[in-house]
Amino acid sequence: MTGPLSSPTVRPLDPQQLARVPGVLGRIVHERAADYAAARPELGPPRPASRRFENALRAPDASALALIAEVKRASPSQGAIAPLDPAAAARAYAQGGAAAISVLTEPRHFDGDREALLAVVDAVGLPVLRKDFVVHPAMLREAAEWGAAAALLMVSVLGEATAGYLAAAHHLGLDALVEVHDEHELDVALAAGARIIGVNNRDLTTLHIDLAVSPRLIRRARERGFAGVLVAESGYRSAGEIQAVRGLAGAVLVGSSLAGSGDLARAARELMAS
Numbered sequence: 322m323t324g325p326l327s328s329p330t331v332r333p334l335d336p337q338q339l340a341r342v343p344g345v346l347g348r349i350v351h352e353r354a355a356d357y358a359a360a361r362p363e364l365g366p367p368r369p370a371s372r373r374f375e376n377a378l379r380a381p382d383a384s385a386l387a388l389i390a391e392v393k394r395a396s397p398s399q400g401a402i403a404p405l406d407p408a409a410a411a412r413a414y415a416q417g418g419a420a421a422i423s424v425l426t427e428p429r430h431f432d433g434d435r436e437a438l439l440a441v442v443d444a445v446g447l448p449v450l451r452k453d454f455v456v457h458p459a460m461l462r463e464a465a466e467w468g469a470a471a472a473l474l475m476v477s478v479l480g481e482a483t484a485g486y487l488a489a490a491h492h493l494g495l496d497a498l499v500e501v502h503d504e505h506e507l508d509v510a511l512a513a514g515a516r517i518i519g520v521n522n523r524d525l526t527t528l529h530i531d532l533a534v535s536p537r538l539i540r541r542a543r544e545r546g547f548a549g550v551l552v553a554e555s556g557y558r559s560a561g562e563i564q565a566v567r568g569l570a571g572a573v574l575v576g577s578s579l580a581g582s583g584d585l586a587r588a589a590r591e592l593m594a595s
């Protein structure tokens with residue numbers, strides 16, 4: 322029996338679960354699992370839900386499109402993007418109208434770290450998303466301890482463990498961006514009770530981008546009666562491309578094209594101009 326104050330039990334992904342993840346993504350999750358192999362799995366006491374991330378994406382009105390701007394210094398598809406100072410980048414994004422900031426904390430392929438997240442939490446009042454390859458409950462505990470308002474949960478990585486990790490995030494007071502890339506993953510996210518679903522246009526096993534993925538899966542989520550927040554993710558470089566998800570998505574998540582622009586505030590404003 323689990324009472325309201327008992328912690329949900331979430332296990333680190335086991336080698337069998339990790340082995341199911343193909344391609345580039347498979348390599349990264351193996352590395353992350355090794356990084357956290359010795360970490361404690363306990364979540365600790367429950368924390369109150371702030372819903373800060375979710376609320377930021379819903380405001381100011383239901384038809385507006387919110388920007389989640391990402392502090393991204395490097396990626397497997399592009400290599401080095403820009404040697405961003407995380408705090409300065411986040412301030413520029415805030416000035417440019419971002420509703421929330423995403424910060425990569427994966428060190429080997431995205432040049433992210435804990436310090437980047439802490440610096441951003443300190444620099445801006447906006448809610449911050451910890452963007453990492455969550456394969457261990459300690460990664461969620463850390464996200465809460467570091468002051469993140471939300472964490473990314475990838476259905477392509479967690480599979481049937483998604484519901485447990487979602488409960489763990491909520492136990493810690495975190496919102497969760499539950500990421501999907503195809504119909505099956507969307508069904509898993511919906512069944513898990515996700516409140517915020519991100520549709521990644523990038524297939525992380527091949528790194529191929531197809532901007533038609535977000536509109537397709539967002540429509541399907543609505544057809545299924547999903548009333549939560551839908552986020553279109555990855556590959557957006559122009560206001561014209563963003564136009565295609567207006568009226569569909571509640572938010573867009575953009576990293577590379579902003580991070581590599583030189584003037585982050587201006588790039589954010591121009592990208593979101595309708």
Ligand SMILES: O=P(O)(O)OC[C@@H](O)[C@@H](O)c1c[nH]c2ccccc12
Binds near residue numbers: 521
């Ligand atoms: O840089 P882009 O193409 O604008 O994409 C941003 C974001 O969607 C992308 O970084 C991302 C989406 N899901 C992820 C999961 C892990 C790492 C990174 C990601």
